[in-house]
Amino acid sequence: MTALDDWFPYSAYRPHQREMLETSAAIAAQGGIAMIDAPTGSGKSSVIAALLSESRGRKVIVAVRTVSQLNTFIRELQLIRKKQRSLKFAYLVGKGSMCPLGGEGDVYRRCEGVKAFSSALMREQAQKGMLNPAKDPQIRNQIRRMDKDHPLICPYYVNSRIFVQSEDLSLKMVPSGQLRSRADRIGSEAVAPRQLHELCGEICPYEAMLHAARHADVIVLNYHHLFTDEIRDQLYTSLGIESPGDVLLLIDEAHNCGDTVQSIQSVSLDDRSLEQASHELAALRRHLNCVEPVEQVLPQITNFMQALKRSTEVEDWFDPSIFNRMVIRGSLYRQIEEVVEDLQTITEFIREKNTKAGEYKETAIEQLADFLYRIYRSSADPAYLTVFRRLDEDRIALEVRNIDPADRLQAIARAHACCIMISGTLSPVESYRRYYFGDLPVTMISLPNAFPTKNRLILCSTDITTAYSMRQSNENLAAIDAYITAFATVKGNIAVYFPSYQLLETFAERCRRKVSGRTLFVEPKDSVDAGAALKAFMDLPRQGGANGMMFAVCGGKWSEGLDYRGEMLSGALVIGLPLAPFNKVRKMVIDYFRHKFGDEGEFISYTLPAINRATQALGRVLRTPEDRGVLVLGEKRFWEERVKGGLSQWMQQEMKPCDASTFREAIKRWR
Numbered sequence: 001m002t003a004l005d006d007w008f009p010y011s012a013y014r015p016h017q018r019e020m021l022e023t024s025a026a027i028a029a030q031g032g033i034a035m036i037d038a039p040t041g042s043g044k045s046s047v048i049a050a051l052l053s054e055s056r057g058r059k060v061i062v063a064v065r066t067v068s069q070l071n072t073f074i075r076e077l078q079l080i081r082k083k084q085r086s087l088k089f090a091y092l093v094g095k096g097s098m099c100p101l102g103g104e105g106d107v108y109r110r111c112e113g114v115k116a117f118s119s120a121l122m123r124e125q126a127q128k129g130m131l132n133p134a135k136d137p138q139i140r141n142q143i144r145r146m147d148k149d150h151p152l153i154c155p156y157y158v159n160s161r162i163f164v165q166s167e168d169l170s171l172k173m174v175p176s177g178q179l180r181s182r183a184d185r186i187g188s189e190a191v192a193p194r195q196l197h198e199l200c201g202e203i204c205p206y207e208a209m210l211h212a213a214r215h216a217d218v219i220v221l222n223y224h225h226l227f228t229d230e231i232r233d234q235l236y237t238s239l240g241i242e243s244p245g246d247v248l249l250l251i252d253e254a255h256n257c258g259d260t261v262q263s264i265q266s267v268s269l270d271d272r273s274l275e276q277a278s279h280e281l282a283a284l285r286r287h288l289n290c291v292e293p294v295e296q297v298l299p300q301i302t303n304f305m306q307a308l309k310r311s312t313e314v315e316d317w318f319d320p321s322i323f324n325r326m327v328i329r330g331s332l333y334r335q336i337e338e339v340v341e342d343l344q345t346i347t348e349f350i351r352e353k354n355t356k357a358g359e360y361k362e363t364a365i366e367q368l369a370d371f372l373y374r375i376y377r378s379s380a381d382p383a384y385l386t387v388f389r390r391l392d393e394d395r396i397a398l399e400v401r402n403i404d405p406a407d408r409l410q411a412i413a414r415a416h417a418c419c420i421m422i423s424g425t426l427s428p429v430e431s432y433r434r435y436y437f438g439d440l441p442v443t444m445i446s447l448p449n450a451f452p453t454k455n456r457l458i459l460c461s462t463d464i465t466t467a468y469s470m471r472q473s474n475e476n477l478a479a480i481d482a483y484i485t486a487f488a489t490v491k492g493n494i495a496v497y498f499p500s501y502q503l504l505e506t507f508a509e510r511c512r513r514k515v516s517g518r519t520l521f522v523e524p525k526d527s528v529d530a531g532a533a534l535k536a537f538m539d540l541p542r543q544g545g546a547n548g549m550m551f552a553v554c555g556g557k558w559s560e561g562l563d564y565r566g567e568m569l570s571g572a573l574v575i576g577l578p579l580a581p582f583n584k585v586r587k588m589v590i591d592y593f594r595h596k597f598g599d600e601g602e603f604i605s606y607t608l609p610a611i612n613r614a615t616q617a618l619g620r621v622l623r624t625p626e627d628r629g630v631l632v633l634g635e636k637r638f639w640e641e642r643v644k645g646g647l648s649q650w651m652q653q654e655m656k657p658c659d660a661s662t663f664r665e666a667i668k669r670w671r
Helices: 003-007 017-030 044-053 067-083 107-126 137-145 177-188 193-200 205-214 223-227 229-238 254-264 271-282 291-308 320-328 336-356 364-378 406-415 429-437 474-487 501-511 527-543 584-597 600-618 649-654 660-670
Strands: 032-037 059-064 089-092 161-165 171-175 218-222 247-251 267-270 315-317 384-390 396-402 418-423 443-446 456-461 494-498 519-522 548-553 571-575 629-634 656-658
Touching: 003 017, 003 044, 003 067, 017 032, 017 044, 017 418, 017 443, 032 429, 044 059, 044 067, 044 247, 044 418, 059 067, 059 223, 067 089, 067 218, 089 177, 089 205, 107 137, 107 161, 107 171, 107 336, 171 177, 177 193, 177 205, 193 205, 218 223, 223 229, 223 254, 223 406, 254 396, 254 406, 254 418, 254 429, 267 271, 267 364, 271 291, 271 364, 291 320, 291 336, 291 396, 315 584, 320 336, 320 364, 336 364, 364 384, 364 396, 384 584, 406 418, 406 429, 429 443, 429 600, 456 649, 456 660, 474 494, 474 501, 474 571, 474 629, 474 660, 494 501, 494 600, 501 519, 501 548, 519 527, 527 548, 571 600, 584 600, 600 629, 629 660, 656 660
Parallel strands: 032 418, 032 443, 059 218, 059 247, 089 218, 247 418, 456 629, 456 656, 494 548, 494 571, 519 548, 571 629
Antiparallel strands: 161 171, 267 396, 315 384, 384 396
């Protein structure tokens, strides 16, 4: 029996699973980077057991994108703990879902502000002999009297701390007994995120989780904890991690890493924010001498935006050097970085002033400072593009957009003892390796589909397309209608995915009457409405005899990170190849990657993300070996050699060609 067997929580390995786990264990032992493309059912969540088998006292950190993925790893860790009873694990989700305090403004800023004020007050009272802040009448009185919308003190944090006298007679703030007991339960029991508030009661849930994480062998956290440098550095310090080199890193759903990093490293400024920044600066004139010089540059930014509004483009590039020269023209500044320095002085003053008043909203001045700082830093970096976007007829936004996440991903991967990326749609893995890691050595694994082939039917059309040149073809549109109508006869809940909301709305209108025997659910653009509609769709199978049909968008709210197990979804049809809209900015991105990777650059930057969005949508159907389902690619471009080559090997081998007529017959036979 190997060390891996001691941690593997099941009685037998799935096909090819042991190879995957042994490779992961070797990477953990020796260091390095691995990328694993393993379809649903491969048992890739057990990679965590492989890392634990070679951890040697080092922490294992698992980065996930959604709560659903977090729960998957929590279940896996529960099973491992049945074999290794001493195993401790914890998770950290965003403070927005954990903080019970309430109040206006940014939850992270509010937390930082109230903790600082609470700590100062508690220490002041401790020096008067009140070592237990939770029982201090003065602190409790201040908590009762404070404005709940603009809190200065956090009662949950107060209850989480006490003071003790150290050997040198100084006072030391330490976790309270209540916090330690809650943290012990969290570390030894599997407390789901929805149960956390009830368990913690009057104790801060985040502090309880953080305390549990300090003593945990495994910590599951969300992407932003890992990929945002400031959050990661602060978190590792709080956890007592002296260096990322002491951490074994596992990243789930790794096909999403690039988009997440790009989002974090991009920043925008719209005209309303600029106008608000002007009002905020006017209120600060008498406090800081550097305010008036900054005010002089705002009209120049407004003029720059006004000039761009004359463009007919929805999105286009603008020259950052022209922007920088125009901003400082006629002002007291010689270079844009001098404006940035004054804005940083102003933002520090604002944050200190607002924190004392219990104001935690991000100000427009801070948005402006961040934007100008990014545009200054990124002007000479080709991995960033300066673009403008038309928000509506009268409004535009300027954006500094990261288009290449490789530098950040490489820095994170190399800093940790090892980095293992896993996904069910990391195919072709060689293309993702080049995109994320360039020439760095990477161990790559691509596994076949372990689910029974008899339980799935994979079809790909030869006669329909959403290529722009064919979107007005009545014959093509009628053929797409025919596919959707035939697909509507599949028993159970089914989903049809489109490349965009525009096409979704077009076919929802065209096909609504043709699928009258179905309860039709159309994905709303507003996230607030999406959750309730999705729940109603997923509940239909339990109502007996009801059949639902979902119209959704590839890469949207209903296509990734969701687990439609059993009868929740019996089939998925992807209409079209969900390419991003092609415009001048997209061409610049493609040119950048062509320069970096040669001929493969266009595939990596443009075609590959579209293929992934399509396969992610199809991947919602077969979640367990017992599931049966129909997977359909309604787009003839998937038969093109380069596009087909971007699909997983098992899909390439199994998919069968069809036209509208043979598709109808194939669906009948499947039923």
